[in-house]
Amino acid sequence: MIIFKLIQSLFKTLHSEGTPGQVAAGMALGAILGLTPLMSLHNLVIFALIMVFNVSFGGAMIGWALFTPLGFALDPLFDAVGKKLLLDTPALTPLWTALYNMPVVPLTNFNNTVTLGSLVVSVVAWLPLFFLLRWAVTRYRATMSEWMKRTGLYRWLTASKLYNVWRLFVPGS
Numbered sequence: 001m002i003i004f005k006l007i008q009s010l011f012k013t014l015h016s017e018g019t020p021g022q023v024a025a026g027m028a029l030g031a032i033l034g035l036t037p038l039m040s041l042h043n044l045v046i047f048a049l050i051m052v053f054n055v056s057f058g059g060a061m062i063g064w065a066l067f068t069p070l071g072f073a074l075d076p077l078f079d080a081v082g083k084k085l086l087l088d089t090p091a092l093t094p095l096w097t098a099l100y101n102m103p104v105v106p107l108t109n110f111n112n113t114v115t116l117g118s119l120v121v122s123v124v125a126w127l128p129l130f131f132l133l134r135w136a137v138t139r140y141r142a143t144m145s146e147w148m149k150r151t152g153l154y155r156w157l158t159a160s161k162l163y164n165v166w167r168l169f170v171p172g173s
Contacts, residue, residue: 013058014140024133026056028126030063035071035078035122037115041108074121075114081121082113 013023032046050060071078085092099105109115 010062013056013062014137014145016056016058018056018059020134020137020141022054023056023059023137024130025053026050026059027063027066027133028130029055030060030065031067031129032119032122032126033060033064034067035074035125036118037109037112040115040119041104042119071118074118078114078117078121080117082115082117085116085120086111086113 013026016023018026029046029050033043036043049055050057086096096111100111110119
């Protein structure tokens with residue numbers, strides 16, 4: 001049922017009135033949420049950015065859902081990047097010490113190699129991912145959107161929304 005909801009949300013977002021840039025920015029910010037450990041202060045900041053800026057909230061939730069499994073798969077890479085920055089680069093030790101002694105910064109959990117590595121990789125990948133996703137949304141809307149609306153799958157997905165509303169009012173269904 002969760003996969004079904006994700007597919008419904010994906011189609012709704014792709015066919016929304018939002019610009020390709022808004023959808024792509026939301027998905028790319030959602031990718032940061034998905035690639036990094038959930039319980040981190042920086043994810044609260046990313047979520048606030050999603051709420052404050054004019055980006056697609058649905059796109060952000062889709063990006064989060066799609067990139068979370070990838071985040072788990074890339075944990076060894078994130079750990080290696082974090083180790084390189086935290087342990088294998090002595091020139092950065094004074095920076096990490098100063099940051100750790102600040103009032104709020106330790107709450108970011110930056111001293112965890114996976115957290116630091118995933119944040120660095122996801123922030124570096126954000127801009128290329130944004131441009132790739134904006135191109136993909138634009139191409140989808142220009143080439144496949146109308147065709148997709150004529151398919152039985154799309155009609156079934158949109159019709160099932162009526163079923164979901166009906167389920168809210170009928171107990172036990």
